[in-house]
Amino acid sequence: MNREEILEKTAEFAFSSCSSFDPGHDKDHLLRVKRLSLEIASSYFCDTFLVEMLAYLHDVEDDKFESHSKVGDFLSHLDIEEEIKTKILSLLPFMSFHKYPTLPRDFPIEGKIVVDADRLDALGAVGVARAFSYGGSKGRKMYGASDSTLAHFEEKLLHLDQYLHLDASKEMAKERMDYLKSFYARFKEEIHDGN
Numbered sequence: 001m002n003r004e005e006i007l008e009k010t011a012e013f014a015f016s017s018c019s020s021f022d023p024g025h026d027k028d029h030l031l032r033v034k035r036l037s038l039e040i041a042s043s044y045f046c047d048t049f050l051v052e053m054l055a056y057l058h059d060v061e062d063d064k065f066e067s068h069s070k071v072g073d074f075l076s077h078l079d080i081e082e083e084i085k086t087k088i089l090s091l092l093p094f095m096s097f098h099k100y101p102t103l104p105r106d107f108p109i110e111g112k113i114v115v116d117a118d119r120l121d122a123l124g125a126v127g128v129a130r131a132f133s134y135g136g137s138k139g140r141k142m143y144g145a146s147d148s149t150l151a152h153f154e155e156k157l158l159h160l161d162q163y164l165h166l167d168a169s170k171e172m173a174k175e176r177m178d179y180l181k182s183f184y185a186r187f188k189e190e191i192h193d194g195n
């Protein structure tokens, strides 16, 4: 199997694994993370095959969605070097923000790229839509409760630019952060701060 075919198979597997997730974590999220990852990757010397594999697989084992260990199984049937399989499996646990908000300093560039791309997709207009999609899927209030989507803006999204690792991602985050902040300010204004 050539690399193109492996990526195609991996995409297919990842798309079917997220078919029951909310619209903010669907196939299109994976495609956006892949595109953003490759855009960041173009500024660095790195293995773009590994970047693309991680982008597809980064949410498969997320325990937010109570999925079971499936990636190891999937990779074991794939015709690629053991070394790459081991590397993918060792990097994937770090893709989760709530488990690892910051990465080890010597974390491989390919992993940093995908983590940053995933965070960029939580910012900007898409980030706003994803937050309300996720909150809605959990039956949460938009605002006015400690687990509301607006509380998630305050706790995480409005500070997410401080949790990016690479200069290229930080540059790409600027406009998205500005948009997120102005959305937040406008939203607060329209709800009269909850009163």
Ligand code: ADP
Pocket (backbone or CB within 6 Å): 024, 025, 059, 062, 095, 096, 097, 098, 118, 121, 122, 127, 130, 131, 132, 134, 135, 148, 149, 152, 157
């Ligand atoms: P991570 O696992 O690193 O948080 P994901 O891609 O799995 O990354 O999910 C992040 C997305 O889910 C973001 O768009 C984020 O806004 C949304 N999200 C996560 N937790 C909440 C929450 N409590 N309320 C609203 N949105 C949330």
Ligand code: NI
Pocket (backbone or CB within 6 Å): 029, 033, 058, 059, 118
């Ligand atoms: Ni993600």
